[in-house]
Amino acid sequence: MWIQGCRALVASSRITSAYRLVGPTTTTRFPVRCFASAKDFESAKERLNTLKEDPGPDVKLKLYGLFKQATVGQCNAPKPGMLDIVGKAKWSAWNSLGSMSQDDAKKEYVKVVEELVKSSGGDSEESAKSDSQSSSGGKFKELIYEEKDKVTYITMNRPNKMNAITSNMYFEFVDALEMAANNKNYATVITGAGKYFSSGNDLSNLMKVGGGSMKDMAEAAAVMLEKFVDAFIDHPKLLVGLINGPSIGIACTTLGLYDVIYATDTATFHTPFTNLGLTPEGCSSYTFPKRMGAMRANEVLLLGKKMSSAEALECGFITEVFPADSFQQETQRRLQSFAKLMPISLKESKTFIRSVEKEKLHQVNHEECTKLITMWQGEECISAATKFLSRK
Structure with missing residues (x-):
């Protein structure tokens, strides 16, 4: 059971990879429109790099589910076993979105990211400059x-x-x-x-x-x-x-x-x-x-x-x-x-x-x-x- 738990924790790190990518960050603000373009979606993934604080497991799971829904579509993966605690949490976050369209999932993903960035001040040019210097x-x-x-x-x-x-x-x-x-x-x-x-x-x-x-x-x-x-x-x-x-x-x-x-x-x-x-x-x-x-x-x-x-x-x-x-x-x-x-x-x-x-x-x-x-x-x-x- 312990090894399963450890593997679950290893898997949990992949939640982050669903919304944090390696690459340059951007400080350009953009409005959330009635649809989400591919550019908006890619920009949202990059902007999460500007966050100063960990958004917490609940938000990470929500972003994971939206990311999977936006890129893959409706959940098609088998439900993980009962000992795979993190795997079950990730699966549930994705499965709970039901038949939400990929475009709606992208739009919601962009919206969540925009709210996170605003609340943390992560897109502030002055803040980014200060962090870089310090x-x-x-x-x-x-x-x-x-x-x-x-x-x-x-x-x-x-x-x-x-x-x-x-x-x-x-x-x-x-x-x-x-x-x-x-x-x-x-x-x-x-x-x-x-x-x-x-x-x-x-x-x-x-x-x-x-x-x-x-x-x-x-x-x-x-x-x-x-x-x-x-x-x-x-x-x-x-x-x-x-x-x-x-x-x-x-x-x-x-x-x-x-x-x-x-x-x-x-x-x-x-x-x-x-x-x-x-x-x-x-x-x-x-x-x-x-x-x-x-x-x-x-x-x-x-x-x-x-x-x-x-x-x-x-x-x-x-x-x-x-x-x-x-x-x-x-x-x-x-x-x-x-x-x-x-x-x-x-x-x-x-x-x-x-x-x-x-x-x-x-x-x-x-x-x-x-x-x-x-x-x-x-x-x-x-x-x-x-x-x-x-x-x-």
Whole structure:
């Protein structure tokens, strides 16, 4: 059943392909007429690339059904089996359109896209220009990459999804940290857009990594995770975390690799591994006991204790806590004071401090990822993931 569920999640990614195509976007507005020309339909598919936010599963399914109706006609596919959850949802979305004509389906598809683009501001030329400038020429889709005042800012930018980390974001992080490592800025700052720092892994997205069998997906995910954590281990600049809200899972475990961490008084830190049938990641099996002491680390890693920012400060896990309403101003003051430090001295000191345990951290990272390949395929993880899929 688990493999079927995983394959269903893999299939779910194809919902996106029905309405998101590779190619240049357009910012030209067009009216929805009483009929939909081929040009309107093609333009609508391209314009979905301008959306800043995920429209959600219900809208995706609606667009999938309309796309199939517009391009194929009335549903002619057999109904998927009961274990193919996503396949059934896609089939139902298409089948529910009944005998709607292909032209009417195109017209409705264009209308839905127009409403989405209007509500998100995705067709705004000024907005598109701003996004391009703030995210390094459009290189990043789920991160905002900015360089200003000798500081590199990397912001997880999925606020409506609590900044859940997708497979794409993993790869973008590796690239962003490499860019930050090679610029002239003295520090790299990581934070989250909205009310969350990050809710951790986006399970429904990550389960399609690698495709194929469960073993193939687990091994591919482990390779991706190891490279991601390695990028934090190897980062040569002062690495600063601005924890603006809850930090969960991989977003929390990698904090043990940061040099300075500032948090709001509303932030929390949570690693629910034993609730999910998993084991530690992000070098936390090594960094957490070292940073916060063995007993507190056991509470967090083994018992799934959620720490408040006050508790995290008390045990030495983070650097300082500020009230949420003055968090931005206070952290900017700290960052500005860092600019007075000698940049070469700062970088060389960071390199020396990290070199003492760098090899150890890479070893721990590799061993944690290897263990997770087994855990991801285990009965406990399968059970936890099945419950998650059922809720979804």
